[in-house]
Amino acid sequence: MNRLIRYVALAAFASVPLWLHDPYLLNAFITTGILIIAAMSLNLLLGYTGQLSLGHVAFFGIGAYTSALVSLGFDVELIGGIRVVHEPWPVWTGFVIGTLVAALCGYAVGKLSFKVRGAYFVIVTISFAEVVRLIALNWVELTQGPLALTSIPPMTLGLPGVGYLDFYSKQSNYYLVLAVLVVSYIVIQRLVCSRVGRAMIALKENESLAVSVGIDVTRYLVLAAVFSAGIAGAAGSLYAHYLKIIDPDVFAFLYTVTMVIMVISGGKGTLAGPIVGGLIFGFIPVAARSFATPEIQWILYGLLMIIIVFVLPKGIVPAIEKWFAASGARADPEPLQAKMHDAP
Amino acid sequence: MSIMPANTPQPVLSVEHIAVHFGGLIAITDMSFVVNQGEIVSLIGPNGAGKTTAFNVITGFLRPTKGEVRYKNTSLSNLKPHEVTSLGLARTFQRTSVFQSVTVFENVMIGLHRRSRSTLLDTLLALPREGRAEAELRNLAHELLEIVGIARRADELAGSLSYGDQRLLGVALALATDPSMLLLDEPVSGMNATETARFMELLNRLHGRGMSILLVEHDVPMVMGVSDRIVVLNYGRIIAEGPPAAIRGNPEVIRAYLGEGASRHAAH
Numbered sequence: 001m002n003r004l005i006r007y008v009a010l011a012a013f014a015s016v017p018l019w020l021h022d023p024y025l026l027n028a029f030i031t032t033g034i035l036i037i038a039a040m041s042l043n044l045l046l047g048y049t050g051q052l053s054l055g056h057v058a059f060f061g062i063g064a065y066t067s068a069l070v071s072l073g074f075d076v077e078l079i080g081g082i083r084v085v086h087e088p089w090p091v092w093t094g095f096v097i098g099t100l101v102a103a104l105c106g107y108a109v110g111k112l113s114f115k116v117r118g119a120y121f122v123i124v125t126i127s128f129a130e131v132v133r134l135i136a137l138n139w140v141e142l143t144q145g146p147l148a149l150t151s152i153p154p155m156t157l158g159l160p161g162v163g164y165l166d167f168y169s170k171q172s173n174y175y176l177v178l179a180v181l182v183v184s185y186i187v188i189q190r191l192v193c194s195r196v197g198r199a200m201i202a203l204k205e206n207e208s209l210a211v212s213v214g215i216d217v218t219r220y221l222v223l224a225a226v227f228s229a230g231i232a233g234a235a236g237s238l239y240a241h242y243l244k245i246i247d248p249d250v251f252a253f254l255y256t257v258t259m260v261i262m263v264i265s266g267g268k269g270t271l272a273g274p275i276v277g278g279l280i281f282g283f284i285p286v287a288a289r290s291f292a293t294p295e296i297q298w299i300l301y302g303l304l305m306i307i308i309v310f311v312l313p314k315g316i317v318p319a320i321e322k323w324f325a326a327s328g329a330r331a332d333p334e335p336l337q338a339k340m341h342d343a344p
Numbered sequence: 345m346s347i348m349p350a351n352t353p354q355p356v357l358s359v360e361h362i363a364v365h366f367g368g369l370i371a372i373t374d375m376s377f378v379v380n381q382g383e384i385v386s387l388i389g390p391n392g393a394g395k396t397t398a399f400n401v402i403t404g405f406l407r408p409t410k411g412e413v414r415y416k417n418t419s420l421s422n423l424k425p426h427e428v429t430s431l432g433l434a435r436t437f438q439r440t441s442v443f444q445s446v447t448v449f450e451n452v453m454i455g456l457h458r459r460s461r462s463t464l465l466d467t468l469l470a471l472p473r474e475g476r477a478e479a480e481l482r483n484l485a486h487e488l489l490e491i492v493g494i495a496r497r498a499d500e501l502a503g504s505l506s507y508g509d510q511r512l513l514g515v516a517l518a519l520a521t522d523p524s525m526l527l528l529d530e531p532v533s534g535m536n537a538t539e540t541a542r543f544m545e546l547l548n549r550l551h552g553r554g555m556s557i558l559l560v561e562h563d564v565p566m567v568m569g570v571s572d573r574i575v576v577l578n579y580g581r582i583i584a585e586g587p588p589a590a591i592r593g594n595p596e597v598i599r600a601y602l603g604e605g606a607s608r609h610a611a612h
Contacts, residue, residue, distance in 0.1 A: 214429035335554040
């Protein structure tokens with residue numbers, strides 16, 4: 001049943017560019033898709049290990065800048081007069097390196113900050129994002145600072161002599177984002193449905209008990225941080241090559257907040273949660289645009305968020321699952337009777 | 345009467361001159377005892393005697409100020425709790441002994457963490473080895489639930505179980521790590537008589553399988569019923585040690601539990 005829903009949803013999303021030709025709406029789909037990938041990565045940390053990273057956008061931005069710089073090339077002078085020159089590389093290597101660099105940063109932040117938990121972890125991640133933003137803003141030689149990195153080439157795939165596939169049109173970018181989203185989903189699904197995921201859930205639920213059954217806390221928290229940061233970096237890379245321009249605003253706190261809202265409203269700790277939450281909050285501004293001014297749009301956005309958190313505190317997906325389970329139990333009285341037999 | 349060499353007690357856990365100071369407060373002065381292979385030893389004592397502190401030192405959750413704990417000749421001094429577990433020492437907790445918001449079955453699956461042979465690569469690529477490892481774990485999980493006797497509750501949320509069943513699940517979790525020795529922290533506190541009886545039955549079953557067990561417990565009748573030996577702690581030091589029958593009549597122990605007058609009464 002679950003699997004069927006997944007395939008139907010995938011088929012539905014795959015068909016979107018076939019019937020939707022409005023470039024504005026297609027653009028909304030693509031940017032929402034990129035944010036959903038980032039929200040999915042945040043969910044791995046927040047939903048499964050219970051650690052709130054409020055600097056998650058740092059990994060997204062690092063992926064974006066790294067990928068852009070690898071494909072654009074750069075020429076900087078480091079302290080001590082050492083000059084580093086990088087010739088432009090194929091765009092897909094930017095995607096790979098951007099993902100890896102973000103994952104590496106996830107490793108560093110994970111190692112550093114899992115000594116500190118809870119509120120301290122939140123502060124460390126916020127500070128990390130702010131430091132990275134300041135670097136992007138002030139290291140003008142490398143990043144162009146507030147002037148932004150421009151003319152970022154679109155994603156290309158292929159090998160010399162074999163042929164190239166470039167993602168210039170909106171349709172092709174849509175499918176690229178969808179492909180990365182599906183791969184990320186599968187990676188996260190396999191992780192959380194295995195002993196790795198059970199270890200993460202155990203840490204969130206009761207850390208000392210988890211330790212007592214032999215789970216190495218640091219290992220699994222860092223592992224979650226690495227995968228989470230890597231996937232966020234991949235999303236950032238897609239963003240850079242789709243928009244073809246990035247500036248330090250990519251590190252804005254607002255993006256982290258958007259990801260957190262998507263995860264919480266959809267249902268943290270569920271695989272589909274960030275997708276459902278992401279679609280809702282990605283499309284509110286689009287849907288509201290036809291009848292409301294921007295100020296009203298934001299008010300609607302906030303109201304809907306408050307309503308969801310009040311009415312469905314665990315998120316939309318767990319609520320739907322619970323409703324399905326309840327209606328299933330009504331249709332089939334067997335389990336109820338079994339329970340009554342068990343009662344003393 | 346001849347002494348059989350096979351009956352010579354084999355110490356598995358030895359606590360050697362442990363002292364624990366919290367700043368100026370001395371929680372444990374100097375504590376030494378051993379648990380032999382296949383033995384049930386209980387650590388008892390009035391409130392504040394230092395039982396839980398002793399327990400936390402042995403399981404590696406607290407570092408002693410002096411002395412060391414050895415398990416099968418390996419010092420536990422510098423091991424992290426999860427490394428202590430992989431030596432074959434498993435513990436249960438007094439209060440939160442289970443993962444509340446996942447099912448009973450999932451709880452045991454979490455407990456089987458160290459038993460799985462699948463690697464991160466197996467998991468990510470969904471290799472056949474991953475499927476086999478998971479199937480093996482599921483079988484083990486069912487077996488463990490059968491052993492502790494809560495198999496029919498497998499699909500319920502652990503938090504919705506009765507108190508006694510949660511304790512049994514806690515033991516299943518500890519057993520999941522494939523221990524050669526169990527450390528149980530007040531396992532029957534808060535249980536009713538039926539639940540306690542059921543728990544004692546389980547302890548006897550595990551004892552029959554050759555499991556070494558260290559119990560920290562309040563419930564004196566229960567301790568008298570299952571233990572091979574009892575260690576009595578008061579004010580951070582051991583005041584008596586021996587089989588239940590000897591402990592029952594020990595005036596020091598009676599004084600510790602019931603006060604001065606009672607022990608004079610018992611001596612007459």
